[in-house]
Amino acid sequence: MLEIRWHGxxxxxxxxxxxxxxxxxxxxxxxxxxxAAFGPERRxxxxxxxxxxxxxxxxxxTQIYEPDIVVVLDKSLCNDNGxxxxxxxxxxxxxxxxxxxxxLLNIFPNASKIATVDATRIxxxxxxxxxxxxxxxxxxxxxxxxxxxxxxxxxxxxKFKGVLAEKNFNAVKEAYERTLIFDRGGLL
Amino acid sequence: MKRVxxxxxxxxxxxxxxxxxxxxxxYPITPQTPIVEKLSEFVADGLLDAEYINVESxxxxxxxxxGSSLTGARTFTATSSQGLAYMHEVLFMASSLRTSIxxxxxxxALSHPLNIWNxxxxxxxERDVGWIQFWVNSVxxxxxxxxxxxxxxxxxxxxxxxNLDGFILSHINEVLILPDEELVREFIxxxxxxxxxxxxxxxxxxxxxxxxxxYEMRYQIIDAIERSRKNINEVNREFGELFGRTYGxxxxxxxxxxxxxLITMGAVSSTAKIVVDSLRKExxxxxxxxxxxxxxxxxxxxxxxxxDVKSIGVLDRALTPGGIGHPLFTEIVTTLYDSSxxxxxQSFVGGLGGRDITIDDFKQMYKIIKDVxxxxxxxxxxxxxxxx
Numbered sequence: 001m002l003e004i005r006w007h008g009x010x011x012x013x014x015x016x017x018x019x020x021x022x023x024x025x026x027x028x029x030x031x032x033x034x035x036a037a038f039g040p041e042r043r044x045x046x047x048x049x050x051x052x053x054x055x056x057x058x059x060x061x062t063q064i065y066e067p068d069i070v071v072v073l074d075k076s077l078c079n080d081n082g083x084x085x086x087x088x089x090x091x092x093x094x095x096x097x098x099x100x101x102x103x104l105l106n107i108f109p110n111a112s113k114i115a116t117v118d119a120t121r122i123x124x125x126x127x128x129x130x131x132x133x134x135x136x137x138x139x140x141x142x143x144x145x146x147x148x149x150x151x152x153x154x155x156x157x158x159k160f161k162g163v164l165a166e167k168n169f170n171a172v173k174e175a176y177e178r179t180l181i182f183d184r185g186g187l188l
Numbered sequence: 189m190k191r192v193x194x195x196x197x198x199x200x201x202x203x204x205x206x207x208x209x210x211x212x213x214x215y216p217i218t219p220q221t222p223i224v225e226k227l228s229e230f231v232a233d234g235l236l237d238a239e240y241i242n243v244e245s246x247x248x249x250x251x252x253x254x255g256s257s258l259t260g261a262r263t264f265t266a267t268s269s270q271g272l273a274y275m276h277e278v279l280f281m282a283s284s285l286r287t288s289i290x291x292x293x294x295x296x297a298l299s300h301p302l303n304i305w306n307x308x309x310x311x312x313x314e315r316d317v318g319w320i321q322f323w324v325n326s327v328x329x330x331x332x333x334x335x336x337x338x339x340x341x342x343x344x345x346x347x348x349x350x351n352l353d354g355f356i357l358s359h360i361n362e363v364l365i366l367p368d369e370e371l372v373r374e375f376i377x378x379x380x381x382x383x384x385x386x387x388x389x390x391x392x393x394x395x396x397x398x399x400x401x402x403y404e405m406r407y408q409i410i411d412a413i414e415r416s417r418k419n420i421n422e423v424n425r426e427f428g429e430l431f432g433r434t435y436g437x438x439x440x441x442x443x444x445x446x447x448x449x450l451i452t453m454g455a456v457s458s459t460a461k462i463v464v465d466s467l468r469k470e471x472x473x474x475x476x477x478x479x480x481x482x483x484x485x486x487x488x489x490x491x492x493x494x495x496d497v498k499s500i501g502v503l504d505r506a507l508t509p510g511g512i513g514h515p516l517f518t519e520i521v522t523t524l525y526d527s528s529x530x531x532x533x534q535s536f537v538g539g540l541g542g543r544d545i546t547i548d549d550f551k552q553m554y555k556i557i558k559d560v561x562x563x564x565x566x567x568x569x570x571x572x573x574x575x576x
Binding site: 018019022023031032033035036038057058059060062063065 | 356458462545
C-alpha cells in the first residue's frame with residue numbers, strides 16, 4: 001500500500017488533485033481511495049487531502065499518519081514543519097517551489113527523494129490562474145511513476161470540459177518536464 | 189457495468205437516478221449533502237425525469253415526500269445531522285402513513301458544540317420512529333443498499349433510511365462497480381406504485397386518531413416492520429442473483445472459531461477487519477460482526493454466530509446519557525438475554541464528532557474484550573480515545 005498526504009490551501013484544488021490521482025489509479029485497474037481532512041472550508045486556509053493506492057481492495061479507513069509520499073501545493077506551508085511530519089523513512093516529497101530540491105532537506109529529513117517544480121508559474125502560464133493542482137500532479141508522476149501520464153490525460157478529459165482539460169494537461173506535461181529531482185537512492 | 193472511482197455521495201445519487209425516481213424533495217443548504225446536488229444536476233440536464241422540489245427546511249422536505257409517496261410516486265430525499273433532527277416529528281408520520289420514502293442519511297454529529305464530522309448521534313436519536321434502517325460499510329454498499337431500499341420500501345410500505353458515515357464514506361472516492369441501468373430497472377421496474385391520494389378518489393389522510401383507533405394504527409408499524417424481515421431477506425437474495433453481491437442483515441468476519449468478538453456498525457468495520465487479520469496472525473482467536481440492518485434488529489442472525497464466544501465487545505458511536513447502556517450495546521445485551529446464553533459484553537464508545545478510530549484503538553478494544561472473557565467480568569463502558 002502506498003499512502004500520500006497532500007498539503008495545500010483552500011482554492012488550490014488539493015482535494016481534486018487527490019481525486020484525479022485516485023481515479024487514474026482505479027482506471028489502471030488498481031484500487032485507490034481519495035479523501036480529505038475536512039474543516040471549516042475557506043479560501044487560503046491550510047487543507048489536507050489523502051490518497052491511498054493498493055493492488056487489492058483497501059479496507060483501512062483511518063486518516064494517514066505515516067505517509068510514503070508528501071505533496072505540497074503551496075511553498076508557504078513549508079514554513080511550518082508539519083508538512084514533513086510522519087513521512088516514512090525513504091519517503092518522497094514533492095513541493096511546489098522555485099528553489100532547488102536540496103534546500104528542502106531539513107524539512108524532509110526522512111525523504112530519499114525530493115522533487116520540486118515551480119507549479120505556480122506553470123499554472124499561471126498554462127491556465128492563467130495560480131491553481132497548482134494539475135501542475136503538481138506532473139511533478140508527482142515524474143518523481144514516482146505511480147500512473148501513466150496518458151491515464152491522467154484521460155481523467156482530465158472526463159473531469160473538465162473541452163479546452164480546460166487541454167490546458168490542465170498542458171500544465172501536467174510542462175511540470176513533468178521541468179521537475180527537478182534530488183535522489184538519495186531510496187526504495188521507490 | 190463500469191468500474192469507476194466515485195464518492196459515497198455520488199454513488200447514492202447514481203443509484204437514485206438508476207432507480208428512476210419520480211420525486212426528490214430536499215432542503216439544499218447545510219447540512220445537506222452532494223447527493224441531492226448531483227440529483228438536481230441530473231434533473232436539470234434531462235438525465236432524470238423527476239420532479240425536484242427545493243423546499244425551505246428538512247421538515248418541509250420530508251412533508252413533501254410524504255405527499256408524493258402517497259400518490260404512488262417513487263420518492264427520495266437525503267439529509268444529515270441537524271437536518272434529520274429537524275425532521276423528527278415528520279419521521280413518525282412517514283412511517284405511520286405507511287409511505288415508501290427512501291432517504292439517505294449521511295451520519296454526522298449533533299450540536300453542541302457545533303461539529304460537522306462523523307458519528308452516529310443523528311440516526312440513533314431516530315431509532316424509534318418506525319423506519320427500516322440500514323448501515324453500510326463501503327461506497328459499493330451505499331449504492332447497493334439504495335437500490336435494495338426502494339424495492340423493500342415499496343413492498344412493505346415502510347420508509348427506509350440508508351445510513352452512510354459522513355466523510356469516511358460520503359466524501360471518499362473509491363472503487364464502485366456501477367451496474368448497467370437496464371439491470372437496475374429489471375430489479376426495480378418503474379411501475380405505478382400503491383396509490384392512495386388521487387384526484388379521482390376523495391379521501392382524507394392524516395386525520396385525528398382518537399383513543400379508539402390510535403393504538404391499532406401505531407401497532408400496524410410493529411406488524412409491518414416484523415413482516416419486513418422476510419422481504420429484506422428475499423430482496424437481498426434477488427439482488428444477489430442479478431448483481432452477484434449479497435449482504436446479510438449482519439456481516440461476520442472470522443467468527444467461525446472466534447473466542448472474542450467485536451460488534452460494530454458502519455464504515456469503521458472495514459478498518460476493524462485489518463486488526464482482526466493482524467491479531468489472528470499473532471494467534472488470537474478474534475472475530476468481527478458488523479450490523480447492516482439495525483431496524484428491524486437481526487436478533488436471530490446474531491444469536492447464531494455467538495455459539496462458542498467467550499466475550500463480546502460492542503462499539504457505540506452515539507450516546508444514551510444516563511441509560512443502562514449506549515444504543516447498540518443495549519440491543520446486544522437484550523439479544524443475549526433472549527438467547528439464554530451468558531456471555532460478558534463490554535461496552536465501548538468511540539469516534540464521536542469525527543475523532544479517528546485508529547488501528548491501535550481497535551487493538552486496545554480486542555485486548556480488553558479478551559481480558560473480560562478471561563476474568564468473566566465486564567468493566568463499565570470504556571470511552572476509547574477520550575482525553576482525560
